[in-house]
Amino acid sequence: MNTPRLRSSNRKIRIKDNREIHELAEKYHVKVDVESIQKIFDLGVKCPYTERQLAEKLNELENEKKNLESSLRKIAKDPSNLESTYAGLRWQVNRIFLDNRVRVFHLSAHSPTDEHGKRLRNELIKKYVQYSQST
């Protein structure tokens, strides 16, 4: 029994790689080459919107992008310099912490005579040695 051949639902058309295509690609910053042209063409064929509607949407997005870029620049400028204040404080905290830890190691070989000194020594050893072991 002969099975009927399924007819291809597509036909091929050939177009020249012309100036208009290059101008389109350049205008909209989209790469149009042998690999992408079919996808771009399919998008266009299936698109339910008019060129005018698309141009409006494009314009709206370009403006939104510009506004967002401007907002980002303003926020990133950080006029209050909070980020640098924070970085400076962190640097100081790290430096003094490391310095204190070294002093605690020196202190561990020594036992003060008075009760207050002993308690303080033990507290500091506990604080810095325990912290070092937990990190």
Added chain:
Amino acid sequence: MARKKMFELNVPDNLHEQMGSPERILESLEKGVILSRIGVLQEEVSELTERIDNLRRRNAELPHEIKRMEILLKELIKDQEALAALLCEKR
């Protein structure tokens, strides 16, 4: 002279007649190109929105973080002084 490159496009059978003219093909290509650009812009806009949100969140957190660091620094300076006194006593 170099021969011009040709693009080959698959066109659905039912649209083949309509796509007969080069103007119609170019029109569909233009729509496709604009749609591609719209897609790229939508991604860029959502990326920018996310970056702005993150920056705003970070700027809102910073005063609390600075306060926390100041408290920690005070505590460390107090320890530093106590350690210096204890080590001085040792000598």
